[in-house]
Amino acid sequence: MKLFHHGAHQGVTGSCHQLSWDDGRHSLLVDCGIFQGDEAQKHGGPEIEFPLDGIQSLLLTHVHIDHCGRLPHLMAAGFEQPIYCSPPSAKLLPLVMEDAIRIGFTRSERLIDRFLEAVDALVRPLDYHQWHRIEGDVEIRLRPAGHVLGSTIFEVRLPDGSLVVFSGDLGAGTNPLLNPPTSPPAADLLVLESTYGDRLHPRSDDRQAALESILRKTLQDHGVTIIPAFSLGRTQALLYEMNGIFERLQSEGGQSLLHRVDVLIDSPLASRFTALYDDLQDYWSEEAQHLMKTDDQPLVFENLVKIGDHNEHQDTLNYIARTELPAIVIAGSGMCTGGRVVNYLKRFLDDPRTDIVFCGYQASGTPGQVLQRGAHWLRLDGKKYHVAADVHQLSGYSAHADQADLIEFVDQFESAPKRIRLVHGDYQPKRTLAKKLTEKGYQVDDF
Known part of the structure; x- marks a missing residue:
């Protein structure tokens, strides 16, 4: 052979x-x-x-x-x-x-x-x-x-x-x-x-604590957390763990988070993958199948919004910038090489209240890797953008x-x-x- x-x-x-x-x-x-x-x-x-x-x-x-x-x-x-x-x-x-x-x-x-x-x-x-x-x-x-x-x-x-x-x-x-x-x-x-x-990756409880810390910061400073996520796999894992984090935060505060933060999936492909994930529950882990007995929708929670067509995407960008309400955006592509996440970066990179969270591998030469390395500016579609946002690497969420x-x-x-x-x-x-x-x-x- x-x-x-x-x-x-x-x-x-x-x-x-x-x-x-x-x-x-x-x-x-x-x-x-x-x-x-x-x-x-x-x-x-x-x-x-x-x-x-x-x-x-x-x-x-x-x-x-x-x-x-x-x-x-x-x-x-x-x-x-x-x-x-x-x-x-x-x-x-x-x-x-x-x-x-x-x-x-x-x-x-x-x-x-x-x-x-x-x-x-x-x-x-x-x-x-x-x-x-x-x-x-x-x-x-x-x-x-x-x-x-x-x-x-x-x-x-x-x-x-x-x-x-x-x-x-x-x-x-x-x-x-x-x-x-x-x-x-x-x-x-x-x-x-x-x-x-x-x-070596951090332990899973470390990654959850890190994600929770970033989400708390978003709530406190009314900023935007941008998560360039791969539509398949990473998005669904993040939704699953955010569900648990928001439940904990709500129990601490004694009130719903519905009017305090928006969680946006601005990727039609990721939304379609998530729906298919629900249909394929027989292939989930034992832990996830056990959770299904008490939470019939572990990938959906009350403050989750799925963005549809391009017009809705543009309206969402303008709404977040205008209202300055805290928002968590999961959007593709995962390496920031294209897709809707690029528009969020263009709009919010220069705001120090913005957090950018990488949860996966960033290939050499991609905008994601440039941000990951701590660059002070980033070129997108031929134009330079100043980077004032905090950049985080949650390697504990790596699928590898x-x-x-x-x-x-x-x-x-x-x-x-x-x-x-x-x-x-x-x-x-x-x-x-x-x-x-x-x-x-x-x-x-x-x-």
């Missing part, structure tokens, strides 16, 4: 890996995502530049755009093979694809519908924890990865019996809506993500495993993986994680 990388080998975004066997006559793809930030500049356009000969299927670990965003280009290049994924991913994928097509291809409803029909014809949802035989006399088994709803670890058994495990993106085990990842029993080759291979989680994932294999290939990480995190794993006796491929 051989493993080729068409993305996320020398960086974090653009995940796309090709596993071949039988002297290269057969192969499968794992993910096909877009490049983001500086990596997008290095790789040029998103067009498919590798041959599709012999590729018999695609395994989709989850529906974040850096893992599935090149699917339209893959299909335009002639790919018509089955796409295997978990049942939740199959439900969520059309929303991601519709958004990606609108941004990168066309706004024609007719063409979008035709493409979504073509995707639907290829998608094959498979149950977790069972072996399934697929094209090329290959067997695959899916395990929850704990990253976002539907995220999957793939075990791949080749015809000669070799076992290859693709971790996809592993969760930190702290998302209240998701069950933590579990390790497969064995692997001849483990393809392991390494996004945070050089750092940290160094300790990644090492624990490897340690919990019943038989140690024979080889490990690190992907989906910048050079320093990969180097640090490789050193730690090598010190524990694991064989890590050069990169």
Whole structure:
């Protein structure tokens, strides 16, 4: 067998890996995502530049755009093979694809519908924890990865019996809506993500306390808290924990917060994802399913407002600026590369009462990373904006495993993986994680 990388080998975004066997006559793809930030500049356009000969299927670990965003280009290049994924991913994928097509291809409803029909014809949802035989006399088994709803670890058994495990993106085990990842029993080759291979996340109770502190500040100074959130996963986890925080604040004050603060989801895509999350409660964690017995809507609370079309978005911006009432805004995109969050930044960056809260990875070269590094000004759409806002990094909300989680994932294999290939990480995190794993006796491929 051989493993080729068409993305996320020398960086974090653009995940796309090709596993071949039988002297290269057969192969499968794992993910096909877009490049983001500086990596997008290095790789040029998103067009498919590798041959599709012999590729018999695609395994989709989850529906974040850096893992599935090149699917339209893959299909335009002639790919018509089955796409295997978990049942939740199959439900969520059309929303991601519709958004990606609108941004990168066309706004024609007719063409979008035709493409979504073509995707639907290829998608094959498979149950977790069972072996399934697929094209090329290959067997695959899916395990929850704990990253976002539907995220999957793939075990791949080749015809000669070799076992290859693709971790996809592993969760930190702290998302209240998701069950933590579990390790497969064995692997001849483990393809392991390494996004945070050089750092440790704060404990979950620390992150909740930090978020609560920021929300209290917003209430006190009548400012605006802007949370650039990924529409899938992070938004739903934040809503779940805000629900609990607001309940505590209300019990302390003895009154409703309805007229004291607005919580706004200004992302139609995030709102649609949240509705689908509700429909997929069977895949939630035990904790979240238990909460459902006492709170039938843990992702909805009384001061939550969902913003619809562009006119409503503009009206909301003007309303917040005019009334100076406290507001908490969750808006995409998560790295501030576009979307409605950019308009909030333009309007409120120069106000010292503004708080900007990052809850996830910010790729190199993105506006989010510039703010994260403490810049005093930010260029948006060609114009410079002064930064007077406080910028916070709540890394405890990261959907990615940290160094300790990644090492624990490897340690919990019943038989140690024979080889490990690190992907989906910048050079320093990969180097640090490789050193730690090598010190524990694991064989890590050069990169």
